[in-house]
Amino acid sequence: MSDRVPGVQERGERGPVRRKGVGVPTSGWFDPRGRAIGGFAFAVNRITGLGLVFYLYLHLTVLSLLLRGEQSWNDFLKLATSWAFLSLDVLLLFGLLYHGLNGIRVALVGTGVVPNRQKALWWSLGVIGTILLIGGALHIYGSM
């Protein structure tokens, strides 16, 4: 890394540093103000990623009910087939589709394959994802 600019004295304490967000450091990642498509895409990718990590452990916990036998699982199924729960499944489907399709975009852009097409990729994969989400939601709700 470069040395400091020669001839400039070391200053004392640093002045304040403006950050995007609402004062909490990590909020800078998710603050949509002043962001374009790419920044928004990154923020939602991070949110869906963290959500899916949470879901991974929730899913393992729920599947553990199977160890307790058929009755425990049937009790869970009653809850899991309610309208509210199925709506959460649609939210999960959104998270999976967004993270997966945006992941394709990140892989293509991030490896330098199509570095200048990130906006076009976001919109086109977004259309695909929206169609899949609508189809999936119809299937989920339609089975009630």
Added chain:
Amino acid sequence: MSEAGSTRRFRVFRFKRGDMDWHFDTFEVPVGPSSTVLDALRWIQRKLDRSLMIRHSCLHASCGTCGMQIDGREALACVTAVADLGGTVTVEPLANIPVLSDLVVDMEEFYARFPDEIGSTRASEGPAGAEVPEGIDAYERFEDCIECGLCLSACPVSATSDEYVGPAALAAAQRLLEEPRGVDPAGVLDWAAAPNGAWRCHAAFECTEACPSDVNPAARIMQLRSVLVRGGAKDGAA
């Protein structure tokens, strides 16, 4: 400056050394149809508050000195038309760089992120087939990057990290690979491959969005990555 007789409200970030905290001051500024944000700030400084610290130079977006956040977006104040903004304009210094005073940030912190191989000024090859402008015998083209710092301010990684070298430095490194002209790029590649280098970018492309000079830093970082990944292929290194 006041041609049409209208005024605009400007909320301006204020901080002086010794202050406990920053605050915003509000000014009513007369503007005309061609007024820029820098015009307004200079008017405030001349007429209302001599203590307002601003920094500018060329007045035509080639020096990069007047970079700041205007209504939350990075821009050069000298070419941001007030007419394109809303009723109240919020002006803040660049993000992610320590503030010296008011709208002036310590650009030393920005320059310090560049690898040593990057010189202070650097000529660039002109586009192939470019014609010399009429009346000019010869000219030298400099790098697109005017080192304004808008990219570092816009970067969401830099929002939580002062260790990340940032888009400007990485874009400059990629330009060195494109036109080494006698500089050994190995040192720059090792620098870029370090944990706080090219692999910390999350491809938000906010830097490219903010750049006023068509550097396209994000795409250059992606190109840098593809070089880093392929770099060992020739000698078979793992």
Added chain:
Amino acid sequence: MSTIRTRPEPTPTRARGSRSARGWGLTTISGLALLVLVTIHMIANHFVIESVGGLRSYHQVLEYISTPVIFVLEAIFLVVVTIHAMLGLRGVLLDLDPGPAAQRWIDRGLWVLGVLTVAYGATLITVLASRA
């Protein structure tokens, strides 16, 4: 728009083997693998059976997981998703600029969490498969 040359001459360097590059590469590869694995998992579990919400009954689950091909696929899915999740968490946490000691603890912690996750999941599907 300035020109970006898409094939700059690669330079022999150690850079390709950098730890950060390997981590990023593994995240990308596991992510692409997950596109296939998640699709298979979702279709096989929720879109090929007739039931409310596409949820399998107790016996349908056991029958499913005890099928050898499915068992192997779900095991691979478990490992790959855990790798991707741990690397993703690592990226999020490293963005907070932890110091060197904290970074080591993060790495150790995520290794432990990852191993425990795979171990628990593998035990779960093995026990369920044996009950079919």
